[in-house]
Amino acid sequence: MSTGTRALELLGLLQNRRHWPSPELARRLGVSQRTLRRDIDSLQELGYPITATRGTGGGYQLSPGASLPPLVVSEDEAAAIVMGLQVITSGPFPASADAALSAMAKIVQVLPVRIRRRIDSLRAVAVPARNPEARAGGADVASLTTLALACRDAETVEFAYRTRTGGTAARTVCPHHVVRVDGRLYLLAWDLDRAGWRTFRVDRVGDVSRTGTTFARRPLPGDDPVAYVRARIRATPTRYLVRATVQAPAGRVRKEIAHYGTVEPLDDTSCRVEIPTDSLDWATFCIGAIEAPVVIHGPPEAVAYMRAWGRRLTDGTRRPPLDDLRGPGS
Numbered sequence: 001m002s003t004g005t006r007a008l009e010l011l012g013l014l015q016n017r018r019h020w021p022s023p024e025l026a027r028r029l030g031v032s033q034r035t036l037r038r039d040i041d042s043l044q045e046l047g048y049p050i051t052a053t054r055g056t057g058g059g060y061q062l063s064p065g066a067s068l069p070p071l072v073v074s075e076d077e078a079a080a081i082v083m084g085l086q087v088i089t090s091g092p093f094p095a096s097a098d099a100a101l102s103a104m105a106k107i108v109q110v111l112p113v114r115i116r117r118r119i120d121s122l123r124a125v126a127v128p129a130r131n132p133e134a135r136a137g138g139a140d141v142a143s144l145t146t147l148a149l150a151c152r153d154a155e156t157v158e159f160a161y162r163t164r165t166g167g168t169a170a171r172t173v174c175p176h177h178v179v180r181v182d183g184r185l186y187l188l189a190w191d192l193d194r195a196g197w198r199t200f201r202v203d204r205v206g207d208v209s210r211t212g213t214t215f216a217r218r219p220l221p222g223d224d225p226v227a228y229v230r231a232r233i234r235a236t237p238t239r240y241l242v243r244a245t246v247q248a249p250a251g252r253v254r255k256e257i258a259h260y261g262t263v264e265p266l267d268d269t270s271c272r273v274e275i276p277t278d279s280l281d282w283a284t285f286c287i288g289a290i291e292a293p294v295v296i297h298g299p300p301e302a303v304a305y306m307r308a309w310g311r312r313l314t315d316g317t318r319r320p321p322l323d324d325l326r327g328p329g330s
Contacts, residue, residue, distance in 0.1 A: 003039070006031070010039055014050065014062050021059040082141060144178070146208040147187055151175045156192070156211045162204040164278070171200070174215040177225040178202065186229045190218055197221050199232045238276040242283040242302045246271055248292035256290055280305040 006029055013020060013028060020028075026036040040060060044050055049063035085100040143159070150157045158172045173189035180186075185202040222228035242261075246253050250265035253273060257263060260282070261275035275283045284306050287294055296303050 007039055007043060010036075011043065011048065014060065019053075019059055019061040021057060025060060143205050143208045144185065144202055146210060147175055147202065147205070148178055150210050151178060154214050154217055156213045156215055157208055158211060159208040160206045161200055162206070172211075173198070173200075174218070176217065176220065179226045179229050181226060181230050181233060186233075188220075188225050188229055190215075199229050234276070239278045240276070240280060240283065240299055240302060242273075242275040242277060242280070242287070242299070243297040244273045244275075244287055245295045245297065246273055246287075246290055246292050247294070248290065253290060253292075257286055260286060284309055 010025075010029060013025065022033055022036065026033045029036065029039075031039075040050055040052065050060055051063050052058070052060050085103055147157065149155075154174075156172065156174055158170065160168050161171050162168055172192045173187075174192065175187055175189045177188040178185055179188060187200040187202055187205065189198055189200065190196070191198040220228070222231075245266070247270050249269060250263050250271035253271050254263040257273065257275070260277075261273055264272045266272055273287070275286055277283045280302055283302060287296070287306070288309070296306055
């Protein structure tokens with residue numbers, strides 16, 4: 001084990017336990033107590049607040065309440081920290097999400113590439129999707145943190161953007177904010193090629209690189225970046241506008257549909273629902289989850305799609321033939 005590697009392992013051990021007897025610590029590192037003392041002296045010279053106690057039971061510990069230089073974490077710990085922070089960025093509390101994104105950006109930028117790749121390999125199974133449309137994949141950790149740092153430093157970035165039609169377009173932008181809207185992360189940026197404000201879904205951003213060129217921040221197109229991004233999303237044309245009447249109070253239905261559609265009361269016990277979407281799966285899930293009688297008015301594709309869903313579910317609940325219950329060899 002090299003001296004540098006041993007020093008990192010020594011710091012990790014000291015952070016995991018309040019006090020280490022000198023013989024036990026040397027044994028864990030596979031070195032003599034004399035070598036251990038030299039390593040401790042070297043770390044103290046670098047500013048690590050390690051104190052030594054002499055005599056029977058003597059050993060080493062980090063001073064309580066001291067200002068500690070950067071923490072040393074294992075590969076498993078680093079992956080757990082970043083994945084946990086990424087979950088928070090899509091959580092229900094905006095203030096916590098902003099703090100988590102900032103913390104994740106600071107941590108990921110100093111992680112080795114090997115650990116970043118491991119985190120990305122875990123992302124698809126470790127980060128819960130809040131709706132079926134989000135299952136296509138969450139934001140790439142490296143892309144997300146690069147964008148967050150570029151926003152912080154007012155530095156232009158280049159990236160490949162996957163469009164709604166499945167194509168890829170190269171973009172060069174001045175990033176201003178990463179915001180969370182309805183469970184997704186969006187980048188609010190000034191597009192240099194199009195000379196205007198644009199919003200980009202972060203999960204569609206790839207191959208992000210910082211150019212090293214800084215920019216002067218422009219006044220934002222609104223007082224609230226989140227409200228602006230949400231308004232842009234709602235103004236974006238969608239493939240379908242699913243319309244339905246639900247026999248339930250508008251207030252209750254509005255809570256269940258959240259920001260994914262609009263709800264207008266017809267009377268005290270019924271309401272009109274409209275869900276703009278590119279996915280009939282998601283619209284069917286939204287409406288089907290409401291425990292109330294419903295009439296689907298259109299479009300025709302939505303009516304046919306939901307009718308087919310209903311047939312499949314009904315067929316799946318019918319009593320199977322007796323031979324199917326007995327199984328082979330009965």
